[in-house]
Amino acid sequence: MAHTDEVKVSLTHSVLEMNNLEHVLSYLRESTGRNVIISDYKGTIYNLGSDQEQLPQSFFSIILNWDEGSPYLWDEELLTLCYKVGTSEKDGFIFVEPAHSEECHELIPSLEKASLAVKTYFNLAHSMEKLNNVYTNNFIADILLCNINIKELLKQNSFLLNYDLNNLYYVCIMLTDRILTEIEKQALLAYTRDWLKLNKLDIFCTVWDNKYLVHICPTHYDVKILDVDSGWKKSLDNITRYHEDVRKKFNFKATFGIGNKYLIDKLHLSYQEALYAIHLSELTGNGNQVRHIYDLGVYSLIFSNSLDHLKSLYKKYLNALILHDKVNNSMLLDTLRCYFDANLNINETAERLFLHINTLRYRLKRVEELTNTSFQKAYDRTNLYIALKVYDVLGRLELIDPSQ
Template sequence: MHKKAPANVHCLLDGLLEKGLPYIAAHLGKTIKYPIVFTDVIGRIHYPDEPGTPSQLDDLFVELPHALNDQEYYYDANQKNLYLRVGENRGTAYIIVNNLPDSKVSQTVTAIDEGSRLAVKYYFYNLESLRESQSKFKQELVEYLFFKSQINIRDHLKPIYYKLQFDKPYMAALMEADQANSNVDWEMLSSYTTQHFKRIDLEIIPVSWNNSIVAIFPTSYREDTMEVDPEWTKQIVSNGYKFRDIVARIYEQDISIAYGQTYTLDELHRSYNEARIAMALTRLMGKKRFVQQFAEMGIFTCIFSCDINTLKNYTLSTLGKLLDYDKANNAQLLDTLRHLLDNNINWKRTADCLCIHVNTLDYRVKKIEELLHIDFSTIETRVDLYIAIKVWDTLHLTGFGIKDLQ
């Protein structure tokens, strides 16, 4: 026997479809005279949702109490907040009543009628379905923009995403977790990324991709020169730091963010590759929880602005003999050189890292000098080798031409 729907459910659903969650909040407000908040499963606020400023971005989320577990509702006596669960799985939502006296808890739980609960459940269930549908189209968009740029993208873009325009500059950004086995729900985080930047009137396109998020940023620029407003870039980077901190608080996961430079859509794959390089190189430097711009990598910005084949030839001409020797003799000369340079030519520290004697390290360095016909004591040689190794490692980490290099 089917459960009969509440008498007011049709009216509530009609109001929800026409006016959204504010209609349900107004309905509940007739009997509940305390502030009402609607959030999703991880505490992202969907009502009230007022325009924010960069200094207010943290208020996108509320911290849900761990004591909720599988209970239908939970009352936090210290904060005087009531949390009532609606729905299940990724479509779960919470109705939160703030500043509620404990004497009003039972009365308030009853006042949240079945019709309102059903309407809220319906809203978040459909929101999740919409996210999944949008994700499919955005995945296709990223594939065309970044991985199939050699085909005529103009023939494919319009059916996929009509808001993008060919004559305007865009920027690609990459977000990755610092932990190897992250439990971040990237699809859900992609949706929240959209809302995060919408609070500052920026319509970006974030897409979950291979345990990361790739985002397309429409830029602010001068119409006559197409130059990007430097203040816009500062704002984006500043909000990158804020968003990084929000993710750490909500998901208890550290992330890093890298930005490419700006290009039109025909060349946007270059911005994506620059973001990948900025991410990989900064990780190779041992950093975490960073926000890095490709344009702010110093000498490496100039170096990685060269085409990939030029970089391959550079690394092979500089390090090729070491690579050949290591492969033929099952040796570790390149790794030895890498550690020595990363440790600022500290012989004792390098020997300890490699678990070898300092004399063995001295022998290896002499062998490196012999193979490469260099004097390792000069600053010019050390700088050249340091740069070559970082370029080599970055190409490997990003996968650029890795099969050709091995």
């Protein structure tokens, strides 16, 4: 026991003094007689005196799917013992290979002796990371939420994030097709930053609102036209490549929304446009794609209006339905939505809602009466459809309460 404590203290001191895992890795490789890999939760490998690398996909999948009830597991296919250091999701992982199942009980004591040192190293690293993230997230909040002192803040802090008050920027937002765990979000953020660096793209990214990956992208001066490059092809090509690489590594799909270009103090407008592009794309069955605000057709004009104007639009056509449903516990708004989703096919709508055709006709008649419209008129159908999409987008963005 005394020897175990001495090893733990010695390895931990080496981390505190040298701020690396060199002695820890040397000890583990010598004591186990195996190849040892130490990785953080983002899949970054910490090697002896070499550049950081990323874990193979097979190892990284183990981290993403880790069973929190066990400190270690043995992978039969990889012949690898995987040991999680500590209980926090950010404490780190040790991989020992090759290792057969009957050898695991002999290898674990060495991993336990090194666990405190590894945990100490990652806790120190993540403390600095947390401080940096708090600062940058607060700074980005000022940009995306239109802080009234944004120009002054930029003048004071632009040297840290390298923003230019005179340059144009745009926002690209990524929304995954499923809810990510905290470890997946942080791993995705780390992978994205490495991907941008590898591809020499001066784009800043961060996790925002606990579900979006927000990219703030600068425009560049084109010497051929002596102006800012107005084309989107290069940007779209980069986003498409990134989407494919992310899909392969993390096994999920995503929708991307892109806003227009603005000076930095107006960038909140680009952020809002990118959100509209994402959610309207998903509501119209065009999810898992890259969509610019201009790709929305007439909606790009509609959603260029203020929030108050958008609310007035949907209330003009839908308020009577919303109030009727609330008072009578009816489903006229849902019926209207399904009717449009079925391309105004009454038989298909009835099947989707499990309604008798006459019941559906009655509901649609009530919709016409309450909204003072007629489905026979293209003008009325168009306005109802647009109002419904505006209502649904604002609801998804929590800019209104759909239950009210």
